[in-house]
Amino acid sequence: MSDIVIISGSPSExxxxxxxxxxxxxxxxxxxxxxxxxSIKDIPAEDLVQGNYESxxxxxxxxxxxxxxxxxxxxxxxxxxxxxxxxxxxxxLPQDVLYDTYVLPIMTGGSPSHMLAMDYALxxxxxxxxxxxxxxxxxxxxxxxxxxxxxxxxxxxxxxxKKQLFYFLEKIGLKKSISNATIR
Amino acid sequence: xxxxxxxxxxxxxxxxxAVEAVLDKLKAQHTxxxxxxxxxxxxxxxxxxxxxxxxxxxxxxxxxxxxxxxxAYIIGTPIFQASIPGTxxxxxxxxxxxxxxxxxxxMLATGGTARHYLVLEQQLKPILSYMGAMLVPKYVFVExxxxxxxxxxxxxxxxxxxxxxxxxxxxxxxxxxIMKTQESAHLY
Numbered sequence: 001m002s003d004i005v006i007i008s009g010s011p012s013e014x015x016x017x018x019x020x021x022x023x024x025x026x027x028x029x030x031x032x033x034x035x036x037x038x039s040i041k042d043i044p045a046e047d048l049v050q051g052n053y054e055s056x057x058x059x060x061x062x063x064x065x066x067x068x069x070x071x072x073x074x075x076x077x078x079x080x081x082x083x084x085x086x087x088x089x090x091x092x093l094p095q096d097v098l099y100d101t102y103v104l105p106i107m108t109g110g111s112p113s114h115m116l117a118m119d120y121a122l123x124x125x126x127x128x129x130x131x132x133x134x135x136x137x138x139x140x141x142x143x144x145x146x147x148x149x150x151x152x153x154x155x156x157x158x159x160x161x162k163k164q165l166f167y168f169l170e171k172i173g174l175k176k177s178i179s180n181a182t183i184r
Numbered sequence: 185x186x187x188x189x190x191x192x193x194x195x196x197x198x199x200x201x202a203v204e205a206v207l208d209k210l211k212a213q214h215t216x217x218x219x220x221x222x223x224x225x226x227x228x229x230x231x232x233x234x235x236x237x238x239x240x241x242x243x244x245x246x247x248x249x250x251x252x253x254x255x256a257y258i259i260g261t262p263i264f265q266a267s268i269p270g271t272x273x274x275x276x277x278x279x280x281x282x283x284x285x286x287x288x289x290x291m292l293a294t295g296g297t298a299r300h301y302l303v304l305e306q307q308l309k310p311i312l313s314y315m316g317a318m319l320v321p322k323y324v325f326v327e328x329x330x331x332x333x334x335x336x337x338x339x340x341x342x343x344x345x346x347x348x349x350x351x352x353x354x355x356x357x358x359x360x361x362i363m364k365t366q367e368s369a370h371l372y
Contacts (some may be wrong), residue, residue, distance in 0.1 A: 080302060113301035113325070116266070120306045138299075 009086025070172035098131030192272030284317035
C-alpha cells in the first residue's frame, strides 16, 4: 500500500506531463512518502481497447488506488480534454474507485487557452468516480523542459506547484510540508 | 437580412468595441444588410420573472422586440469569475426558449487572459444550443493586451473578427435558402 498513487495519462513516448509527474513523485519519495506510479503505457493496450475488466493489471491498479491516501491524476490536453487512453483506463475501474479520496488534477497544454479543460473535463471525471478534486495545476509547454531533472522551469508555476502539493499533503492527512530544499 | 450585435455587459467598453468591430466591418462590406448594436449598458433591463416575453414593458420590451426581429446575431461577452456575466444570462432568461430557432449566432469574448478561452465552449454554447441557435463553430477570444486607447490594435484579431461576421452572415444566408427549399417542398 502506498500513500500516494500517481496516474499518468500520456500515451506519448517522450512526454512532458509524464516527466513532470515523475518529478513530483520523486520529490514526494524524498519526503518519505511511498508513491506508486502508474503510467497508462504500462497497461496492456489490448486490456484497454477490449475493455477487459478481468485484467490482472487493472485489478492491481484498482487496489492501489483504493488503498492510497491521495491520488494525483495527470494528462496532457488533447482536443480540449484529457487524453482518450486516460479515459479508457477510468472506464474500466469501479465507479467509486476514488471514494472519499482527495485527487490533485494536473494537466499540460500547448497554450493557456485550454486551461479550463481541467475544470470542464478532468474534474467532473474525478467527481463521478466519487473523488474529491482539489484546485489542480495547469502547465503550459513553455513552462516545462522535459530534459531537465526538474522540468518546471517557470518560477511562478513552481511556486504554485509547491503550494498545491502542500495543500494536497495537508488534505490527505500526511501533514508534512515540502521543503524548499527538495523542490529546486 | 438583419444582424444584431449584443454586447452582454453593462460595465466596461471592451466587449462593445469588439462587437462594434464586427458590425462595422460587415456594414462596410455588405450594403444589403441591416446591422444594429444592442449594448446592454444603454438599457435598463428588469430581472426575468418568468412572465411571458410579450408582457414586459419599457427598455426590456424594446430589447426583446429588437432581438426577436433579427435573422442572425453576434453575441459578445466579457468573462466575469470564469463565466458569462449575469446581465447576459438575464437577457437570455427574458427571451422565449425558442428565440434562436433557425437563426445563426456568432460569439466573441473579451477577457484578461486566454486562460478562460473555454468558458464560451462550455457555458455559452450549451445555453444557445438549448435555445435553438445554429452556432458558428469558431468563436473569437480577444485578450486584454489586444486593446489600446479604446481600440483593437491586433491586426490578426481584427481579421478573425471580420471572418466571424462574414461566417455568421453567410451561414444566415445559406439557412434562408434551405428554409425556402424546405417550404417549397412542403417539408416544413
